[in-house]
Structure formats: structure tokens, C-alpha cells
Amino acid sequence: MSLIQLENISKHYGKYQALDQLNVQLEGGMIGLLGPNGAGKTTLIRVLTGFLQPSQGRASLAGCDLAQPEQLAQLRQQLGYVPQHPAFYPTWTCSEFVDYIAQLKGMHATAERKAAVERSIQYVGLSDHANKATRQLSGGMQRRLGIAQAIVNDPKVLIVDEPTAGLDPEERLRFRHLLAGLGNQRLVIFSTHIVEDIVQTCRQVIMLKKTILYAGGLNELLEQARAAQVSWDLTSPTPIYDQQLVIVSSSNDEQGYHYRIVGQPPAGSNAKPASNVGLEEAYLWMMQQASA
Amino acid sequence: MIRTFCLGSLRNISRNRFLWVMLPLLIVFNTFLGLNGEVTYTLFTQSCACLAIVFVHESKRDLQLRETVWSTRYNLFSYSLGRLLAYSIATLIVIVLCEIVVLFFGGKGEIAAILHHNGARIPMSLRFPWQLWVKTFFSMLPIFALLLYFRNYYWLGLLIAISYWLYVFAFVILLRQNILIGTITPGFYPLRWLAIIPSTNVFLYAWADPIPWILPSLGLAGLGWFGYLAKCMWVKTAEPLRIQPAWIGLGLVLSCLSLYLGYQQFVAMLHVYNPATVF
Numbered sequence: 001m002s003l004i005q006l007e008n009i010s011k012h013y014g015k016y017q018a019l020d021q022l023n024v025q026l027e028g029g030m031i032g033l034l035g036p037n038g039a040g041k042t043t044l045i046r047v048l049t050g051f052l053q054p055s056q057g058r059a060s061l062a063g064c065d066l067a068q069p070e071q072l073a074q075l076r077q078q079l080g081y082v083p084q085h086p087a088f089y090p091t092w093t094c095s096e097f098v099d100y101i102a103q104l105k106g107m108h109a110t111a112e113r114k115a116a117v118e119r120s121i122q123y124v125g126l127s128d129h130a131n132k133a134t135r136q137l138s139g140g141m142q143r144r145l146g147i148a149q150a151i152v153n154d155p156k157v158l159i160v161d162e163p164t165a166g167l168d169p170e171e172r173l174r175f176r177h178l179l180a181g182l183g184n185q186r187l188v189i190f191s192t193h194i195v196e197d198i199v200q201t202c203r204q205v206i207m208l209k210k211t212i213l214y215a216g217g218l219n220e221l222l223e224q225a226r227a228a229q230v231s232w233d234l235t236s237p238t239p240i241y242d243q244q245l246v247i248v249s250s251s252n253d254e255q256g257y258h259y260r261i262v263g264q265p266p267a268g269s270n271a272k273p274a275s276n277v278g279l280e281e282a283y284l285w286m287m288q289q290a291s292a
Numbered sequence: 293m294i295r296t297f298c299l300g301s302l303r304n305i306s307r308n309r310f311l312w313v314m315l316p317l318l319i320v321f322n323t324f325l326g327l328n329g330e331v332t333y334t335l336f337t338q339s340c341a342c343l344a345i346v347f348v349h350e351s352k353r354d355l356q357l358r359e360t361v362w363s364t365r366y367n368l369f370s371y372s373l374g375r376l377l378a379y380s381i382a383t384l385i386v387i388v389l390c391e392i393v394v395l396f397f398g399g400k401g402e403i404a405a406i407l408h409h410n411g412a413r414i415p416m417s418l419r420f421p422w423q424l425w426v427k428t429f430f431s432m433l434p435i436f437a438l439l440l441y442f443r444n445y446y447w448l449g450l451l452i453a454i455s456y457w458l459y460v461f462a463f464v465i466l467l468r469q470n471i472l473i474g475t476i477t478p479g480f481y482p483l484r485w486l487a488i489i490p491s492t493n494v495f496l497y498a499w500a501d502p503i504p505w506i507l508p509s510l511g512l513a514g515l516g517w518f519g520y521l522a523k524c525m526w527v528k529t530a531e532p533l534r535i536q537p538a539w540i541g542l543g544l545v546l547s548c549l550s551l552y553l554g555y556q557q558f559v560a561m562l563h564v565y566n567p568a569t570v571f
Binding site for chain 1: 293296300303304307308353356357359360361362363364365366532
């Protein structure tokens with residue numbers, strides 16, 4: 001059964017087209033939503049959470065038709081959401097805030113709620129800061145508190161919008177580990193523009209640039225990219241300054257300048273097809289195709 | 293859920309630094325001025341008007357939080373009712389705090405009087421002026437409803453809240469010279485029509501019977517609240533409302549009725565009201 005189903009979803013703000021004819025059917029697990037800035041990731045997430053109504057098309061998540069208010073309300077009972085910029089009441093403590101969200105999610109039994117709050121705060125590693133005011137938390141801790149409020153009701157669907165943007169490497173690793181753990185038991189939609197985050201955590205990916213460029217398994221995408229020979233290794237005695245080339249990596253030694261490029265290599269060059277193709281190359285290839 | 297929103301708002305109010313700095317300052321300032329009849333009234337209204345500014349600050353924070361809160365079982369009806377209840381309770385608490393000050397330091401044995409709408413003069417204890425509490429409490433309700441209406445427009449809300457607070461504050465200097473709608477002395481007052489709004493003429497009729505204030509205030513607050521719900525229903529925001537259109541319609545009708553009946557009472561009061569005869 002498809003847990004995410006989009007049929008001809010479009011969204012426009014006046015004349016600006018944010019999403020164009022999205023069609024997707026994906027199963028559960030951890031799904032990466034990948035695209036450049038301005039690709040429409042946050043708009044799609046807002047459609048999936050029901051904050052925005054699509055201009056056209058139908059969307060369903062975890063079997064709930066988002067156009068039906070009753071089903072949307074039903075979805076929200078099993079939804080956890082971490083927005084791109086999580087905000088809190090600055091004078092409240094972490095426990096108070098998570099407890100407040102738990103109550104709004106319908107957890108009325110006090111003892112059970114308190115235990116769930118404690119558990120979720122512990123899960124994200126904020127137990128030592130539970131009684132600290134939210135304004136005293138660092139950026140990384142605030143993101144983790146965002147996760148804690150989202151998982152307090154043990155949701156079946158967790159949507160996380162660019163959680164790793166602006167975090168230091170250590171906090172990013174911690175975050176990836178957190179999300180990977182959560183993805184074992186539920187549908188997690190993880191939006192990001194950082195390719196490495198997807199590689200390390202997701203098995204399915206949606207690539208977006210106003211329209212769907214790819215939706216499916218990560219391995220299948222890499223297979224496609226390899227078959228299409230999207231990536232080339234190139235060595236040149238002089239540096240290459242061609243703005244048209246999409247250079248993924250470069251290095252130099254006494255033999256010359258070594259480049260990994262995506263797309264067609266320059267005519268007459270000594271480019272060889274790359275033996276291993278990563279998601280970054282596949283992503284750039286997709287973006288190139290979309291721009292062509 | 294109404295209770296959760298209400299308690300959440302009360303927690304925000306109780307931890308608002310602006311309020312806890314301003315309240316003691318106002319109490320000291322007004323006590324210094326002597327807490328006679330008009331200063332006592334000013335203390336109540338100024339202190340409660342601070343809550344309008346707190347309301348706007350909380351609305352701004354709620355706007356930042358809305359994606360998180362909307363992903364819960366949030367609905368606009370519970371949220372707005374919870375907040376209005378919280379601010380009504382906070383108004384009562386502020387009135388009680390001011391009353392404690394007035395009880396110990398106010399009046400010095402002076403007795404003011406209010407004019408009942410049948411024309412009778414009723415003495416009022418300045419140590420226990422329940423008539424002023426009633427008027428102050430009900431004059432805040434339309435302000436909160438108005439600020440709820442503009443909750444997504446921070447600067448406009450702040451402008452309204454600060455203007456109202458300054459307007460109340462200015463009364464200390466201007467006493468009954470109401471700059472907006474004029475006094476009972478003749479003259480050109482282009483905004484005189486504002487007199488039907490209880491929150492703006494709170495001083496002009498400071499010593500009038502408080503009863504004719506209740507219905508117009510409730511009517512205006514109801515119009516603001518149900519009007520906002522109706523607007524959100526009309527423009528089809530993604531916010532779940534959880535209230536049927538028929539209830540919104542009924543609320544609007546009752547609010548209009550309350551405003552109309554209150555206005556009749558108010559006009560009747562105006563016919564007999566002459567501040568010069570009160571004392």
C-alpha cells in the first residue's frame with residue numbers, strides 16, 4: 001500500500017508556480033525529499049501536512065485523503081512535524097513545551113503524558129536540559145527539542161523539514177542517527193538540500209524542482225545513473241575554467257588536474273566513465289536534465 | 293483543548309517581563325499621585341491596558357509557532373476562546389492586584405459617587421470601588437477581540453495596543469479632557485461617534501453607572517470574535533475552525549442584539565448623565 005500518494009498536485013501563488021503536476025506513489029520507511037533551495041520542498045511539506053491546500057490535484061498520506069477535513073484531522077492525530085524554523089515560547093522550559101504539545105495532541109491522561117514527555121526528551125538527549133528555558137538552548141538543541149515535541153505522541157508519520165541546515169558536523173551526525181532510528185518504525189519524510197544526509201539515512205528519495213524529477217529507491221536511481229554514464233573522470237595538464245561543466249570534485253598532483261564531472265565531457269578530452277557513481281552525481285545529473 | 297490554550301496563555305502572561313515591570317511602576321506612580329477617584333480609576337485601566345501589549349506579543353510568538361501547533365488537533369475556535377478566556381482571567385487578576393493596593397492606600401476616606409441611569413446618585417467607596425472594576429473589565433473585552441482579529445499583523449496590533457495604553461495613560465495629565473471624543477463641553481469633536489465604543493469613552497463617563505457598559509462591551513467583543521471566525525471561514529484558511537457556520541451566525545446575531553440593547557441603555561444613561569452633578 002502506498003503511504004504517500006500525490007496525483008497531479010500543483011500549487012501556485014498568484015502567477016508563481018511553486019509545484020507543477022506532482023505524481024508520486026511511495027511506500028513507508030524513511031523517504032528523503034531532495035531539491036535545491038526554492039525547489040518547492042517546504043511547499044510540498046505544507047501540502048502534505050494540510051497547512052496549504054493545493055491549487056489542483058489530490059494528496060493522501062498514510063491512507064488519509066488530505067482534501068477531507070475529517071481524514072485530515074485523523075491524520076493529525078498520528079502526525080509529528082518539525083518545521084524548518086522550529087519556534088518555542090522562550091520563557092517555557094523544554095518539558096513544559098513538550099507537555100503543552102502533548103496535550104494539544106490529545107494526550108489527556110496526566111501520568112501517561114508525563115511519561116511520554118520524559119521519554120521523548122530523553123530520546124533526543126535533552127534530559128539534562130529538561131528544566132531549562134527554551135531560549136537558553138543552542139541551535140542544535142532547539143532542533144532536537146523540535147523532534148521531541150514531534151514524537152511525543154509516537155506518531156505513525158513524521159515530517160522533518162531541513163533539520164540539519166546550519167548545524168555543526170557533530171550535531172548533524174547526531175541528528176541523522178536520531179532520524180534513522182525513528183525511520184525504523186514509521187514513515188519519515190526528511191526534507192533537505194544536503195545530499196549526504198539522504199545517502200546516510202534514506203532508502204527512498206523524491207527529487208524535486210517544482211516538479212518530480214525522480215521518486216523511488218535510492219539504489220535504483222544510482223543504477224540508472226550508472227547505466228546512463230552521467231559521471232566522468234577527466235585529467236588535464238592545465239586547470240579547467242569552463243563554466244558550462246558541472247564539476248563535482250577536483251584535485252591536482254604532478255600528473256595534472258583531476259576532475260570528476262557530470263554530463264557530457266568536452267569534445268577531444270581524455271575523459272573516462274567514472275566507475276562509481278554517487279547520489280551527488282545522480283542528483284546533479286537530474287538537475288541538469290531538468291534545466292535542459 | 294480550550295483549557296490547554298487558556299492555561300498556556302496564562303503561563304505566558306505570568307512570565308511576561310513587560311507586565312511585571314510596568315505593574316509595580318504604575319502602582320507606585322498612581323499611589324504617588326494620591327489615589328483619589330480619578331487616579332484610582334486610571335490605575336485600574338492603565339494596568340489592564342498593559343495586557344493588550346502582552347496579547348500582541350503572544351500573538352507574534354503564536355504566529356512563529358503556528359506550524360508546530362497546527363500539526364496537532366488545533367482548531368481556531370478553541371484557540372481563540374482559550375486566549376480570550378485567559379486574558380479575561382488575567383484582567384480580573386490585575387484588577388485584584390490593583391484592588392489590594394487601593395484597599396491599603398486608596399481613598400483616604402474620600403467617597404466618590406456614580407450616577408445611576410435612573411438619575412440617582414450612588415455613593416462609591418474608593419477603597420472598594422466595584423463599579424470601576426466592572427467598567428474596566430468590560431472595556432478590555434472589545435480590545436482583546438480587536439487584537440485577536442489582527443493577530444497575524446504584529447505591527448498593526450502593537451500600534452493598536454500602544455495607542456490604547458497611551459490614550460489611557462494620557463488621562464492622568466488630561467484628566468477628563470478627552471482628546472478624542474471631547475468632553476461634555478461643546479466644541480468640534482470629529483471622532484465623537486467613537487463614544488458608542490465603551491473602550492474609548494471610559495473616562496468621559498467615569499462616574500456613570502457601570503451596568504449600561506456590560507451589554508455594548510459584550511456585543512462588541514462578540515462581534516469581533518465571531519466576525520473573525522466568520523472571516524476565516526469566508527476566506528477558507530487552512531486553519532480548522534471546528535464550529536459550524538450556523539453557530540457563527542447565531543453568535544453574530546446575539547452580538548448585534550446585545551450591542552443594540554446596550555446602546556439603548558447607554559443612550560438612556562446619557563440623557564441623565566451630567567458629571568457636574570455627580571459629586
